[in-house]
């Protein structure tokens with residue numbers, strides 16, 4: 001089927017299968033491989049993207065369902081030259097180890113900060129609770145979100 | 155496979171007649187089941203964004219909840235926090251934030267999992283389900299509906315839930331293996347009406363004890379007309395333990411759940427609104 | 429009812445492959461004529477930060493910044509074998525190989541410089557902040573880049589290849605003697621938990637983890653390794669279990685093999701203990717796995733402190749805890765449940 005997706009403020013015309021997952025379309029058809037597949041069953045959050053500003057698991061959403069929504073992947077958050085405060089703080093505080101969970105973590109954190117610029121530690125943990133990390137113990141991730149929140153507030 | 159996005163409930167129901175049609179809500183269960191090959195619909199009818207199905211509103215003394223209301227919308231709703239607290243609590247503990255943003259209460263029912271988080275809450279709140287099909291509308295009490303096998307006839311759309319607003323208090327608690335992303339191993343929802351200290355009416359529902367969530371009128375009957383005091387609570391806790399022990403009989407999970415349900419009941423009672 | 433308890437866990441851990449198995453790491457180093465250097469090694473950084481550690485080691489030795497070092501890893505076409513990223517061995521073993529290789533290339537450079545500065549021995553030459561010069565004589569120095577560039581024109585190259593082997597022996601099966609591992613890592617942790625006596629659920633509230641790392645080459649990464657290990661330890665202690673049935677894993681998915689979420693991991697306070705390991709690079713030794721060991725004991729001991737039951741198989745699931753509590757109540761009567769008779 002023909003669809004149009006709006007990803008990172010750009011429009012794409014695509015031909016997809018009706019049962020094709022958004023995750024696969026982002027990665028395989030649009031080359032946006034920052035979005036990861038960890039489990040493919042909604043249990044890890046590595047595939048988290050924003051749909052109309054809300055975090056969703058792109059492994060559980062069909063590409064067809066995303067039509068008409070504003071999508072954001074990690075590629076749209078910032079880049080090496082213009083990192084988002086979250087990307088900066090994650091790097092500076094050592095919140096990235098293997099990095100597999102990181103894109104999903106950043107997007108969940110962004111969804112949080114966009115609606116609550118001064119979250120408590122508990123609110124941060126709650127917002128990130130669908131994003132598993134096997135490396136960091138979450139400690140530095142939570143601190144990086146706190147640091148970014150301070151920076152955004154400034 | 156075909157994919158349709160109808161613009162109205164009528165259109166959805168008409169499309170629902172196509173062979174192998176399945177209604178698609180948030181997709182958090184269906185997309186996964188399709189991928190695992192557990193279901194193979196030939197035609198997907200995406201009703202997730204139908205405005206008619208997304209309403210949370212008060213209509214006199216009834217709360218109307220569209221089937222495509224997401225768990226995030228449930229847990230963000232002040233109206234539900236005040237008037238359907240059990241459901242509001244269930245909305246908060248389900249899955250993860252990302253799942254809650256997609257998953258819907260109608261989908262939670264349609265998927266038919268014994269551990270569905272919203273169902274015990276809706277049972278305790280005495281919800282009715284409104285169904286739509288080519289045959290027309292049907293309004294049926296959720297407790298009765300849950301006795302149907304299979305749950306839904308082909309082409310039947312879960313349209314909305316009607317929750318009576320009777321000024322009851324309600325609470326919900328669940329037991330999972332961890333503090334997020336946890337499938338309910340046991341859940342309890344309680345709704346009650348008091349006059350002074352006396353319990354005038356009571357509904358108690360359990361999830362993940364057996365094939366489907368259920369209401370226990372027999373348990374509730376023992377506690378109506380009595381004073382809501384520490385004895386009431388203690389007996390309610392042991393009553394729920396007996397009930398679960400009898401329901402699960404020799405199942406492997408029985409020894410644990412029959413004890414632990416006491417703790418879950420305790421918590422659900424503590425979470426009753428003031 | 430929710431009850432709190434505190435438990436202590438201590439651990440020691442032999443790092444490296446051990447038991448006399450050849451535990452060899454290698455590195456190539458080249459100092460370039462732009463004042464930078466390259467380190468090549470097979471050691472793969474899987475997120476623990478080994479590449480950063482190698483850059484720090486090379487930079488320290490050459491008087492440069494870590495950004496000046498290019499670390500090339502894990503390419504069998506170009507990098508020398510350094511074994512697996514496992515057994516808590518890269519900081520120590522590959523770190524040693526990198527340090528040896530850097531020192532070797534540096535020695536050639538210093539010899540060359542001594543000659544250029546008309547010094548009798550390389551011992552009078554130092555590398556500092558991107559400069560090379562005679563110790564104590566600021567007038568006789570030049571940028572490292574210039575020195576290497578000029579040397580290059582004269583056909584000098586500052587390259588090296590080195591290996592480092594951790595020395596261990598198999599254990600004698602008869603008498604249990606031998607030196608099966610080197611070095612050993614030590615740690616101690618304290619856990620505070622809350623146990624729900626009605627459901628058997630445990631929440632770990634806090635962990636304090638003290639670990640001897642020899643020398644923390646990168647303290648931020650050390651903290652990250654400790655926190656990550658503690659989180660795995662909490663999972664190991666409370667929920668993680670590979671279910672096998674006739675050799676087949678029954679729970680090979682994140683939906684059935686559960687690991688802790690951000691809400692399940694407590695606040696972690698790390699204490700870095702620096703007790704120099706003289707055979708390690710700058711006194712450093714490994715930390716990856718050892719930091720997980722004490723967590724298990726600390727959590728299980730804290731459960732005991734809280735409710736007085738000993739859980740002797742992992743994970744300490746709510747089922748096991750509740751069954752033990754019921755058993756205890758049966759044995760000691762109602763009071764056994766209420767008061768912690770053992771503590």
Ligand code: FES
Pocket residue numbers: 036037038039040041042043044045046047048057058059060
């Ligand atoms: S890949 Fe989507 S949640 Fe794991």
Ligand code: FES
Pocket residue numbers: 095096097098099100101102132133134135136475
């Ligand atoms: S950094 Fe490796 S999973 Fe999070």
